[in-house]
Amino acid sequence: MTDLLLSRVKADDLSRLGTDDYVVNMGPQHPATHGVLRLVVKLDGETVKQTTPVLGYLHRSIEKICENRTYPQCITYTDRVDYVSAMSVNLAFALAAERLMGIEAPARAQWLRMIFVELQRLASHLLWMGAFGGDLGALTPFLYGLRERERILDLFEMTCGQRLTYNYIRIGGVMIDILPEFVPRCRSFLDYFEPKVDEYEDLLTYNPIFLERTKGVGVLTAEEGINCGVSGPSLRGSGVPCDVRKQQPYLFYDQVKFNEPLEQGGDCWSRYKVRMNEMRESVSIIRQCLDKLEPGPFEAKMPPILKAPPASEFYSRIESSRGEMGIYLVGDGTPKPWKAKFRCASFNNLYVLDALTRGWKVADIMAVLGSFDMIVPEVDR
């Protein structure tokens, strides 16, 4: 009966039957957009025709505030720019300010900074794993990821007293030295954690539902990625070696041995695999740093008021958990910066969302968005 009706319908002039585009608002409060991001999605049935992100719901004017604060005071605001990997942003700002003023941090401080930044990378990837699984409907990795993350946050709390916004990596060194029980606890955590990565891969990587949702979805070619400014694990999933730790080494990354995980697929599954391999590499880097830690001062000798020379500027790049984080500082002879620009990885990674989701279904938007590991305060600042 329905076939008869359908054939009658098709026989009619189809242009009179016309369809319209359906505009759906994935509003600022949405369980899967990782924060306050608004997506205005134009649909044709269930196929996506265009995705327009609307930003600015978390624009807290951090760049303007930094022009009104002294350099050490700005470090507290850098925690809030990317709260999931706050140590990396602290480090980027401290490196930029130190180059401006010509301060050199001592060796022990550099090793400590490396240990904490890599621990932070682990914590950020664990939270990402939980959120990505949750977006696709797998609720168990969220609990596992948070469980391991609590252990890393215990290590942070033991050192600097805070679980999320540390303000630990300061200009000229670090805030305070580690306790004597930090090193054995860190080693036992690494021994406990290393087999867990394989356990979590068992859950997700070759799961048929996960493969259906992520293999071949959201393919980013290498040229498009470089042209659109994508960086970090999102670009390494397309086979481009772009690790700032290898290409422009800062701290002591040229003295530790680690590989740069690359995948050739360019789809969500490749980006996921890159991050899981990065967790293993981070574990090995932390072990090497713990072996090479030497006693010494944790802070350089600095004048009481830190002033940048007039007409000075510097752009420092580091590899944060999401990609390339750059901080551009302009000094003018006063204790406050004239201009502080935060170049965040998520801002550029979000730009390619539109191009990657055209022609796919609505549920694939969440898979692609989750695979880019996007954090909204990095986009809005």
Next chain:
Amino acid sequence: MGIDLKNVSQHEIQQMESESQIPGLWTLEKAVGFIFKWARKNSLWPLQFGTACCAIEMMSAAGGRYDLARFGSEVFRPSPRQADLLIAAGTITEKMGYALKKLYEQMPKPSWVIAMGSCTIAGGPYYYDSYTVVKGIDSFIPVDVYVPGCPPRPESLIHGLMAIQKKIEDEPVFRRRKNL
């Protein structure tokens, strides 16, 4: 009745009850109220609303170590129509404030609001010279409990939840605030 019931003690409520014209209302309210209050305070379902850093601590509070599910907040609802607790976690900018007001109005009454973190209480570290941040959400939403911290520890959030439970216990069950 036109009386503001926010700061009225239990004794005064009983006096008002005994002065009311309808006989038996006082015992009815006491008996039924016990069951209503027990049900409400032990199954507060929060709305999934997290803006910034405090949202990560809210997620940690819902995780395995600081378990929020044992207090009845088992599920975080994505839709405001199904939630009765709004944990406003994170900085609220002016652009987002319109959305937050809409969300609060969409939640069916009775509903409670926790202002988590210093950004929602008074603007946080941006209180002095930010041109977009709303300096405290109690300028457009009635707040029940303020949880200070930047970000507050998950245990502080659980303490805030227990304070809401105590508030539910102490409030009259049928007459909640009329003017919002």
Next chain:
Amino acid sequence: MTNDEIKSRIETDFQGEVLSVVISAQKEVIVIAKQDSYITLCQGFKDRQGYDHLSSLTAVDYPKENKITIVCHFWSYKNLSQITVKLDTPRDNPRVPTLENIWKSANWFEREVYDLYGVIFEGHSDLRRIMMPDDYLKHPLRKDFTDDGFIVKPS
């Protein structure tokens, strides 16, 4: 490649198109560009010298010298070097050609500079506000910005 090699290579390749090339005290190579040859200069950087990654594009406001400077940072994945290109534009009528056709990432960077500084990018496909609401009238990151709730420090 060392900074001196980069500087000499730029000076030989782009003879009349740059105003000057300096190496700053913080050991960065800074190229000061001219308004009319800006696009050909950046296209040359991408095609001939291999700077395929636009790291950041921002603006700095100098009210005393009455100018806004657009600052771009390029990175090359091939020869692992970084340069900075600066372009000055007058403060009361800031108009700059767009880099969107060379690097697509410049699209959102330029929208942000337009939103926060008021610089108009000629040839941009979609120049509208990105952070502030669409009906906002001012440009917040300028040094003479005043608004209720924002306190201006004497400079």
